[in-house]
Amino acid sequence: xxxxxxxxxxxxxxxxxxxxxxxxxxxxxxxxxxxxxxxxxxxxxxxxxxxxxxxxxxxxxxxxxxxxxxxxxxxxxxxxxxx
Amino acid sequence: xxxxxxxxxxxxxxxxxxxxxxxxxxxxxxxxxxxxxxxxxxxxxxxxxxxxxxxxxxxxxxxxxxxxxxxxxxxxxxxxxxxxxxxxxxxxxxxxxxxxxxxxxxxxxxxxxxxxxxxxxxxxxxxxxxxxxxxxxxxxxxxxxxxxxxxxxxxxxxxxxxxxxxxxxxxxxxxxxxxxxxxxxxxxxxxxxxxxxxxxxxxxxxxxxxxxxxxxxxxxxxxxxxxxxxxxxxxxxxxxxxxxxxxxxxxxxxxxxxxxxxxxxxxxxxxxxxxxxxxxxxxxxxxxxxxxxxxxxxxxxxxxxxxxxxxxxxxxxxxxxxxxxxxxxxxxxxxxxxxxxxxxxxxxxxxxxxxxxxxxxxxxxxxxxxxxxxxxxxxxxxxxxxxxxxxxxxxxxxxxxxxxxxxxxxxxxxxxxxxxxxxxxxxxxxxxxxxxxxxxxxxxxxxxxxxxxxxxxxxxxxxxxxxxxxxxxxxxxxxxxxxxxxxxxxxxxxxxxxxxxxxx
Numbered sequence: 001x002x003x004x005x006x007x008x009x010x011x012x013x014x015x016x017x018x019x020x021x022x023x024x025x026x027x028x029x030x031x032x033x034x035x036x037x038x039x040x041x042x043x044x045x046x047x048x049x050x051x052x053x054x055x056x057x058x059x060x061x062x063x064x065x066x067x068x069x070x071x072x073x074x075x076x077x078x079x080x081x082x083x
Numbered sequence: 084x085x086x087x088x089x090x091x092x093x094x095x096x097x098x099x100x101x102x103x104x105x106x107x108x109x110x111x112x113x114x115x116x117x118x119x120x121x122x123x124x125x126x127x128x129x130x131x132x133x134x135x136x137x138x139x140x141x142x143x144x145x146x147x148x149x150x151x152x153x154x155x156x157x158x159x160x161x162x163x164x165x166x167x168x169x170x171x172x173x174x175x176x177x178x179x180x181x182x183x184x185x186x187x188x189x190x191x192x193x194x195x196x197x198x199x200x201x202x203x204x205x206x207x208x209x210x211x212x213x214x215x216x217x218x219x220x221x222x223x224x225x226x227x228x229x230x231x232x233x234x235x236x237x238x239x240x241x242x243x244x245x246x247x248x249x250x251x252x253x254x255x256x257x258x259x260x261x262x263x264x265x266x267x268x269x270x271x272x273x274x275x276x277x278x279x280x281x282x283x284x285x286x287x288x289x290x291x292x293x294x295x296x297x298x299x300x301x302x303x304x305x306x307x308x309x310x311x312x313x314x315x316x317x318x319x320x321x322x323x324x325x326x327x328x329x330x331x332x333x334x335x336x337x338x339x340x341x342x343x344x345x346x347x348x349x350x351x352x353x354x355x356x357x358x359x360x361x362x363x364x365x366x367x368x369x370x371x372x373x374x375x376x377x378x379x380x381x382x383x384x385x386x387x388x389x390x391x392x393x394x395x396x397x398x399x400x401x402x403x404x405x406x407x408x409x410x411x412x413x414x415x416x417x418x419x420x421x422x423x424x425x426x427x428x429x430x431x432x433x434x435x436x437x438x439x440x441x442x443x444x445x446x447x448x449x450x451x452x453x454x455x456x457x458x459x460x461x462x463x464x465x466x467x468x469x470x471x472x473x474x475x476x477x478x479x480x481x482x483x484x485x486x487x488x489x490x491x492x493x494x495x496x497x498x499x500x501x502x503x504x505x506x507x508x509x510x511x512x513x514x515x516x517x518x519x520x521x522x523x524x525x526x527x528x529x530x531x532x533x534x535x536x537x538x539x540x541x542x543x544x545x546x547x548x549x550x551x552x553x554x555x556x557x558x559x560x561x562x563x564x565x566x567x568x569x570x571x572x573x574x575x576x577x578x579x580x581x582x583x584x585x586x587x
Contacts, residue, residue, distance in 0.1 A: 032172035039165035040323045046158075046314040054298030058313060062164045063367045069168050070360035073175055077353045 028079040035069030084237035085395070091404025092236060092411070095278070096252070099271045099412050103259030106270035117447040120264035121191055121427040122345045129351045129358070131269055132342070135420075136355060137362045138272030139342045140333065141279070143228025143414030144221075146369055151386035153373030157304075157311025159318055161370055165326040167363035170333055175356035178334060179349040180496045183582040184575055192424075193340050193492050194432035200495050202571030203503040204436060209510055210488050211432035214337040217485040218425045220477035221336070222462040225414035225421075226253065227387065227471060232407040235391030246467045252411065257459050260419045261452050265345055268419035275416050278409035280365065286375075286406075287368045290397050294378045300371075303378035317541070321530040324542040332486040332545060335493070337424035338417060348584035418459065426455035476526040483517035483529065483545040490549075490556050496580065502560040503571050509556030517548030 039062060048056040055063075110126050112119035127135060145163070153160030181196065190196050194211040198204060226249060233248045240247075259267045291297050305312040314322055333339055346352050376393040383392060394406050430451040435442050442450070465474055491506040501509075520531040521544055532541040563570075 029176065032176060035172055036169050036327075039168050040327055042314055042319045042322045043316070046316075046319065048313055051298070054296055054301060056301055056313070058158060059161065059301075059367075059371075062161065062168070063364065065168050066164065066360050066363045066367065069171065070357055073171055073360075074357035076172075076175065077357055081350075 025080045028076045031072055031076050034072055035065060038065050038068065085235075085400055085403070087400035088236045088395075088404035088407060089238070091401050092232075092408045095274075095405065095408035096411065099274055099415070100255050100259065102270050102274065103256075103267040104262060106259075106266040107263035109266050109270060114262075114264055115445045115448045117191060117427065117430060117444060117451055118189070120448045121423055121430075121451055122341065123265040123269060125186065125345055126347055127269065127345050127351070128347050129354050131273075132346045132351050132355050133358050134272045134276050135269045135345070136339070136342045136359060137276050138268065138413070138416040139338055139420050140359075140417075141362050141366060141413070142221075142225055142417040143410050144224040145366070146279075146410055146413060147228050147231055147387050147390055148224075149366070149370050150373035150376065151389050153370050154376055154381075154389045155373075155386045157308040158314040159311065159322055159325075160373060161367075162322055162325045162329070163370055164363065164367045165323075166329045166333075167366055168360070169327065170330045171356045171360055171363075173330060174334055174343075174359075175353055177493055177496060178343050178352050178356075180580040181340070181492075182344060182346060182349055182352055184496070184579045185344050186584070187579045187582045188575065191344065192337065192428050192431050193335070193488065194428060197491055197495070198432075198436075199574040200499065201491070201503040201506070202573065203507070206491055206503050206507050206510075207432055207436070209507060210491060211428045213484050213488050213510075213514075214335075214428050215425050217481035218337050218421045219458065219462060220465070220474045220481050221338075222418050222421045222425075222458065223465040223474040224478055225418040226462060226466040227474065228414040229411045230466065231387050232391055232410050235388070235395060236404070236407060249467070250463065252415070253459060253463050256415050256419060257456055260422065260455055260459075264452075265341065265420065265423055268416045268423075269345075271412065271419075272416045275409065275412040278405065279413060282406045282409045283365055283368055285402070286372065286394075286398070290372075290375050290379070290393070293397055294375065300374050300378040304374040307377045321541040321543065324546040325530065328486055328543040328546040328549070329482065331489055331493075331549075332482055335485045335488050336421075337428055338421040341420060341424040341427060350583070418462070422455040422458045422462075423451075425458050426451040429454045472526075476521075479526060479529050480518060480521050483521060483548055484514060486545040486549050487513035487517065487552050490552060499570075499573055500560065501556055502563045502568070504563055504568070505556045505558075505560030508559045509552040509554075512555040513548040513552030516551045517544050520544040520547060 045061045046058050048058065050057055052060045107114060110123065112124040114120045118124060149160060149163050184190065184196060188199055190199065192211065193214065194207045197207040197210050229252055230249055238248055239245060291300060294300055334343065343352060372390055372393060376389045379393055379396055381389060381392045381396065383389060391407065394403050398406065430447050434450050435447060439446070487510050490501060490509055494501060521529070524531060529544050530541050531544040531547060532539050533547060
């Protein structure tokens with residue numbers, strides 16, 4: 001006679017749900033590549049114009065990326081935090 | 084002789100000296116244990132770690148040398164900014180794993196981890212030696228930072244009298260590091276970082292105001308450096324690889340690893356990965372001091388004098404004393420942490436491993452304290468006796484060398500596919516490649532131009548060396564795996580890399 005144990009089904013479901021959550025959260029780590037793409041290729045930003053508050057593009061672009069990548073890192077931290 | 088500046092300088096210096104000695108009592112622990120002396124018992128929370136790592140990574144040498152580079156060489160001197168941008172995602176991803184496995188197994192150094200992961204004491208030795216020799220010139224260069232500000236205050240002199248202030252400063256540093264271990268630079272870092280933030284914030288408000296605004300400053304720089312003010316296409320690969328290679332290398336340095344492992348949880352490291360970029364923004368403005376100096380009319384052949392000269396010219400003497408104290412203290416913090424880190428490596432991975440496997444914790448701690456002293460003395464000797472260029476050249480090589488420990492340490496945190504002997508030979512190949520490139524360059528710079536037929540690609544020598552390192556490691560690993568050569572015992576399991584602090 002088949003005996004379906006409700007607790008074992010519940011436990012397996014919980015394990016599978018955790019694995020699904022873990023796979024989803026791993027995707028957030030891909031965001032961490034963005035600062036790299038934004039700054040490692042100076043051909044994209046090595047120009048003097050447009051200027052901002054007297055700063056040439058080359059200089060203020062990189063400074064803005066400091067802020068952007070800090071925000072990205074924080075977002076990934078919150079998104080991947082184990083409950 | 085600038086008496087006002089000197090008096091203010093001495094007051095702050097004495098303040099941190101007292102702090103250094105008192106910190107032995109902070110978050111009490113048995114300082115006769117290497118874990119407590121060398122890692123402060125892994126007790127530092129988010130805020131302390133932020134100050135510690137900030138003080139550790141942004142050194143006096145940074146504040147002197149980077150603006151000097153911008154002043155003399157233009158846009159390429161800005162590489163410190165993208166460098167410190169890409170570090171933190173890397174830290175976020177990699178360092179918590181190192182913290183976890185170190186916590187689980189009681190590792191104090193990267194080399195301990197090598198022993199546990201690969202079962203190879205040769206690989207562990209290679210990593211330990213690389214760490215020690217890469218750190219030594221870095222300590223010496225912090226002394227250059229102190230020397231520069233001392234001279235700027237008018238304390239010039241020749242021979243022994245000229246070096247006396249530096250010797251005194253270092254003797255004091257040595258004393259409180261001996262008694263308090265990592266707690267000393269941690270507590271002093273708080274003061275130092277606050278002083279640096281105040282100094283820079285004041286400078287970026289006052290100096291541009293006096294010079295007519297940032298637009299004017301950039302215009303002056305462009306006039307003075309017409310060819311290098313904007314990055315030329317020929318320099319793109321050099322710029323990108325300098326930033327990238329330096330970023331990968333930074334957290335492989337023993338002092339960065341020590342700072343990281345002293346954290347109290349994984350979360351502390353991850354939060355700091357999001358918070359430490361504040362220092363990167365600071366660094367961007369510090370770098371721009373180089374252009375401010377041009378705009379202020381500073382003319383000097385010795386570019387390391389640029390920042391002190393700018394401070395003296397544009398700020399009142401009492402504030403100059405404060406700023407110089409900030410820089411000098413900014414040398415003491417990393418010098419202390421670096422000497423502790425080098426001592427940890429020597430004690431654990433050379434002394435205990437090869438000479439006294441039965442060493443007690445008390446003996447370990449004693450040896451580390453002495454080694455830390457010896458290391459500082461060595462650095463002092465280097466700066467006082469030898470020309471500055473020796474330390475600078477060795478530091479250049481140090482950066483190239485330390486990056487070669489990336490495959491075993493960083494890749495080893497994620498996979499054990501690489502064979503220990505493949506990693507060892509890769510490391511060796513990388514060391515030889517990088518050193519040869521630096522020598523061929525006559526140590527004039529860390530960028531090496533490789534010729535591929537008619538294309539010339541200038542790139543950071545450390546990155547070229549790393550590529551060679553990885554290629555060799557892959558090939559040798561593949562061969563050894565096929566030949567089923569013994570790969571040593573892995574004492575770690577996957578779960579170890581996710582271990583966190585107990586949440587009680």
